[in-house]
Amino acid sequence: MAQLRVEKLYKIFGPNPQRAMKLANEGKSKEEILDKTGCTLAINDASFGVEKGETFVVMGLSGSGKSTVLRCLNRLWDPTSGDIYLEDVNVAKADSETLRSLRRKKMSMVFQHFGLLPHRTVVDNVAFGLEIQNEPPAKRKEKAYETIKLVGLEGYGDMMTGELSGGMQQRVGLARALCTDPEILLMDEAFSALDPLIRTNMQDELIDLQEKVQKTIIFITHDLDEALKLGDRIAIMKDGAIVQIGTPEEILTDPADDYVASFVQNVDRSKVITASTLMFDHPQRVVSPREGVKVAIRRMRKMGISSLCVTDGKKQFKGFVHIDDAVKLEKKNEDHTLEPIVQSEVSTTSPDTPVVDLLPLVMSSNMPIAVIDDSHRLLGIVMRSSVIAEITGEESGIPVPAQEGETGAAGEDRKSGDQTVEGSTND
């Protein structure tokens, strides 16, 4: 079961939330409710679950209610209606004592503008959460210095926070949130106030950090690229309602409505779409050495294809055979096993490789790319045309000529060739 479950959450701001709530239950729109009651429906029937250790991103434009959702989770704002279960405690109905202990032990928050105490040193800021819990000074400082090290601020502990740059201040904010060792980290546009270079840097560090600390992270952002980069799953909000929840790939490949579609249309899909989306799941194959040349030729002719995967009996990937080689071999009429003509020096890739990294593989060979898992089992193949179609933004499935000089256009600024291409011999 999900660690955090939000069920039918509503938040209404204004003079008469109860009346507005009634209208909302009747299914009236945000505008109608504002017209009739002067109340703003900030969250409209939001439900979602967050798994332990997951990074769950809530994305939306300003005014979509995303920050309101976050503030309801730790009750900085009280929801008008709905339940929020953290394990088996209903946060939405918790009394102030329970709530305080939840905030102290279970969840902590990182703020857009850092929310640091300017009159304190870095270490005293980081130790703030423990200070609130009346931990003895020596103990909380020790833990604070440890956390400062974790976020890469070693040596800055005794500086005042005002002396630090924005990126470093947010590290302090992150350290402060981690210092109480919470289970859930609430991050409210945590990197939005940073300049782009620092922001990217912080995103990478958050991903690294998450590998170490394995917290459940709920991350609010208005930046789709950030959401796609950080999120295991993404919830997209519009006008207080959640429009779609899904993995980055699901959001991109299967947008729930026009709103989401318009959102994602300018995204560089090649960084997000992976080999597993493009591949054919059950490619035609021959099993060597059990099946010989004749079987291979027949199978290719029947399907009208020019090459075939070769695996062994345990589905371990061996290589490809090309029809020309197979026909030549058959004419020699000597040996009927496939061994001599299997091209084993072909490109392989893992299912979660983004398309942009498949491009160099495609460029260097005229064979399809085999998708294999960690134990070298064949999962599927990616056709060269699918990669090119994905990158050029065409519908996939359109045959593309073998010579692709200008197809790199969509992925222009990506570093190519960081993927090692094994044996790119062409023939």
Added chain:
Amino acid sequence: MIDLNIGDYIEAFIDWLTANFDPLFDLISAVATFLIDAFEAGLLFIPAWIIIIVVSGIAWWIAGRGVGIFSLVGLFLVDSMGLWAEGMATLALVISSTLVALIIGIPVGIWVSRSALADKIVRPILDFMQTMPAFVYLIPAVFFFSLGKVPGMVATVIFAMPPAVRLTSLGIRQVQKEVVEAAHSFGATPKQVLFKVQLPLALPTILAGINQTIMLALSMVVIAAMIGAGGLGQTVLKGLTQLKTGLGFEGGFAIVILAIILDRITQALGSANNKS
């Protein structure tokens, strides 16, 4: 037109208060007298030169060399004009009035900052206290406390308190919302939020309020002299009533000197706090 004699009602009310709350006024009177006398006795007990050196030292340390030198020369001038005792009496009155104004004003300011209702109630009262001509307080003050230092102090407290309330409230409200939210998000109790976050961050503004309170208290001193509060105000008043221009100016200079020293020191305190 309707003929409303509001003055009559107020008189009746004041009479009623005097008749029914005498013990309370006696208590206030006793506390105030004790406070002022203690400060005055203390300031007069210490030899003038020690005070001059100590105050100049403090001024130098907190507000820089210029203010230090000014304090040394200024206080020496007050002593050589023969106004030392009056100066110390005024200082005692200012210190005790400020103290009381802050003891009342800062908590009220905190209360006002946290409750919209409190703000609605207190704001017009503060407006009244600040805009009502200072002389007018003197009349009921005399009724309740008769002549002397106590009514002077009471009038001074009323006159000087509003900035302490207003700037405390302002300072707390100006604390960045996210910082307060952050404190709450870590499970701070309201008391912890107040003492660990709001008050420390509001301190520069609160200090500015304290500075204003001191300045207003000092400016009230001359007026309080009219009901026998003594001190430098009385010197000025004597100059005025007896047409002794020189004496009046001497008293005036002494007040200005005290004002500048107090102002510069408290202002420096505020801005030093701002920097960190």
